[in-house]
Each structure stands twice: as structure tokens, then as C-alpha cells.
Amino acid sequence: MRRARHIAFDACHACVPATLFASILLLTMFSVQPVLVVLSLTGALAFSALARGLRATLLGLRWQLPMLALVCLANPLFSASGSTLLVRLGPVCVYAESLAYGAVMGALMVSVVVWFEDAVAVLTQDRLLSLGRGGSSSVALVVSMASQLTPQLLRRSRGVEASLSACSAAGPRPGLRERLTRESGQLMTWALEDSLERADAMRARGWESGTRRTSYRVDILRESDAAKTCGVVVLAFLCAFLAAVACGQWSFYPVMPALVCWWGYAPYAALMLLPAVAAVAERIRWRGLE
Template identity: 60%
Template sequence: MLTMRDTHTAFDTCHPAVPATYFAATILIAIFAMQPVCVGISLAGALVFSLAARGWRRTLGGLRWQLPMVALVAVANPLFSASGSTLVAQLGPMAIYQESIAYGACAGALLVAVVLWFEDAACVLTQDRLLQLGARVLPTVTLVTSMAAQLVPQLMQRSQTVRAATLATTAAAPEGSRDRGVRVADQLMSWSMEDSIERSDAMRARGWGATDRRSCYLPDSFRNSDAFALAGIVLLAAVSAFLVYAACSQWHFYPTMPRLVAWWGYAPHAVLAFLPTALDLGQRLRWGRVA
């Protein structure tokens, strides 16, 4: 079962290893970059790419619960962590400090940024591309994943069929009978065990497990352009990670927050975060299909 998309991105013409490396590096940097400017860059980059790749309807649909989560974390953190030096309000014995509010807002924005990056990665790295990445490295895991993705929807569809048949035979299981659920589970178990035996026989007949190394069909070949793109992403991510580490090591929320200043070290992180959106817009302008 393949994941279908309505939009295309610049990563569609690359080998799956390129977007997989990019999103792995971007998500790891976003998780550990607990600094206001770095969090803002990660959030903005994930948001604009989500608008380009997933569309504004799906992006806004996700923001309906993501933005309240930021507000909830920002409000809840001062109530549980009364730390800081700038008093904002005094609610009885409870003191609310500006630093606690800033830490909660930054943590909430970081969580939303990571969620958006995962959603963007799921849009680009569809199921067939993920299976292609692990076809030779992890053949058994790839097989189990592909079969689970196929058999779980099939099992749900069969459960509806068995339930409908059970509802039609009221004499075997009257309305409101507790045995109806047991009968449905029993039929599904029998059906699944019979199907598993047939699948194992079919796989054995096709030579699965006959050799240590199994060949596989790879729709995307790893070209020289993919190697250059992969090397560029790794280099950019390494520079960004080093500079983000330097920025985070000089920042602290408690007891007082230092003043944020303009610094050139944020530029590589911004380039990394906005790189897929820039490539996607450039591709759309090239082919004359600006959204």
C-alpha cells in the first residue's frame, strides 16, 4: 500500500537517502536546540515547508491543536517551575516569573517544530521510499513492515465483514449477546492463521530464505548528483550543529536571560531549515507552476 500525495517536492527527484539524511539531521538539531532564535528558525522552516509540501489546509488543520499546546505549556510551566528573577504576577503563595513563561513558550514552540518536521518527513518519505532504503540493509524488517502495512487494513476490512455476517445471523448470536465479540475475534484469528500459512508457502515457493543475500527492485538509482547533495547536506548540518551548540551553550533561562543579539552563526541553521522550501519554490518557478 503506497502513500499518495497531491503535491510534489524537490526531493522527489532525489534518492530516498538524501531526504532521509536531511530530515534526520534537521530533527536532531531541532530537538536539542533549546534557544529562542534556534527554535524560531526551526519552527519557521518546518512551517513554510509544510505549507509548500502539505498545503495550507492540512497545515492549518494541524495548527488548530498545536498552537493551543504552545499556550498550554507556556501557562503551565510557571505554575510548576517557579524559577527566575523577574516577577510578573503573584497568585497567593505562587510567584510567576518571566523566565518561566519564556521557557514554557520556547519548549512548546520546540515541540510544535519537531512535530511539523516529522509531518514534513512523512510527506516526503512515503512508505515505498522508506522500504527502498531498507530493502538491502534490513530485508526482514522491510518485509515485516510492508506486510504489516498491507495486512492491518485488510484485517480491519475483514473484521467489518465478519461483524456484518454475525449481525445477520441473529440465531447464532442474538442482539446484545456477549459472545458476539468472541465470535468475531475467533473468526478473524482462524482467517489470519490460514492466510499466514498460505503466505509462508508462497514465499518459500518463490525462494525466500534460499540465499543469504536477496536481490530487490530499486526504482531510484543513487546517482552522482545524489552523492553531491548528500555530501552538501551532511556538511551543512555539521556546521549548523556546531554553531547551534555554541549558541545554546551561551544561553540560559535562569536566573536571568541574556540579551539576544544578531549573530552570523544563525545563518547556516536558517539555510538548513529553509533549504527544501527554497528548492521547491525554485523548481516550481522553473516549471512555471507557482502555487
């Protein structure tokens, strides 16, 4: 029988991993510096291998690595600038700085995609709903209705357009402005009618009748969870300051400076590797209980 994979942050409130992954994603997207991007990509792949499995991570890399190579090779075609000429292909000059910038941006895109996959593996739908408590049900309802009504309006728009095109006996074909006005008016009429019917149906089912309904809480916010969240926020602000310093001292064009060993990379690496360390600790804890 296959054993269940114990993912990190299962014993924590959902606000802890939500704060952690939101901080990591924001720092990753705005930190365009080679060392910071490599640290973020390493942490993302390490946690992905632990939480999602090595096979799923490698299957994702089958299309993520070609995307990285495509961005790296395509950047010199659009940004032919730098000081270190590598090769000249007719009118196209390939510089080392352009290749480096493309490689860093490609790795950044891959790391962001992998971090999103990692966040989805931890923050399931029920845990996300528990974050918003009462308001989350309303947001989920609005999103679900929008996802249902948008395709319906598009289908009706095509039906209205086909009907107007078929009415050739009523006179010449109307212009674009007149046709759009008639289509939008008809669609607005249908949308208002549907909104009244849906509102009546929801009211008949007791939605927002004034009585507060109880619900099962998947997570309970404890003092330890609040302390962990505050610790993540403090570490994230420290890493944001250090990342701003590192990015301010680095530039790809016209000449890339030499990378040096700096203590500021240590807190950033700690934040990026924190999910993987938590996953390993969770597995060790479960093995001790078995």
C-alpha cells in the first residue's frame, strides 16, 4: 500500500504558509540578480521534490527548461547590447551580457512557476477558504458565478450576431456601431433578467438571511501560528532590504560586475530554503510517530 506523503505546514494554520509563499513569490519576481535567482530556483525545486515528488518535478522541468533556454537565446535578438562580443551572425551581435540577462530572466520565470506549483500543493482549496472565514464564501460564489456567466454571455453574443446577420429582409446590414449597440442592449437585458432570477433563487435558499451560520474550521489560529507568521514577515522584510541592496549594486549592461561572497545572501537563502527544511522536519516528525 502506498504511504501518504506528509506535506509541510499541515499542522500550522493556513496563514503561515500563505504568508511564506506570498513573501517568496514577491521577492522572487522583483529580485533580478543572478545569486538571488539561483537561490530562489534551488529552494523551489527542493521543496517541489519533497512535496510534489521527484517525478512530478522532473516532468515539469521537461517544458520549463526549454522555456528557460528559449528566453536565454531569444534575448540577444531583441536586446543586442553589452560590451563582451561573443559571436556575430550577420547583422546580429550576440553579447555575453545579453545572454546572461536572458538566462537570469528565464530562471526567474521557471522559479516563479515552480513556486506557484509548490503553493498549490500546500494551500488546498479548503485551507484557502478558511483564511477568509465568512467573506471567503461570498468571494467563491462571485467567482463561480462569473465563470459560469461569462461563457453564457459569449454564446448569447454569437447567437445575437447570427440572428442579426440572418435578418436580411429587414434592410441593409447595419453598421458596426449599430450592431454592437443592439448586441450589447440585448445582452444587458438578458443579464439583468438572469441576475433577478438568481437573486430570487439564492434568497429562497436562505442565502444571507441574517442568521449567522456555523461552519467547520479546518485550522485554528494558535499563538504559535501567530508567532511563526510574524517571524516570516520579519525575515521577509529583512530579505527585501538585502535584495534591494544586492539588485542596486548589480547591473547587466554595459559590463557585469564580479560576484562576491556577501553575508546578505544568507538570510535570503534561509527564507528560500525554509519550505524545504520544514518539509524535511515534517517527515522526520511523522517517522518518529510511526
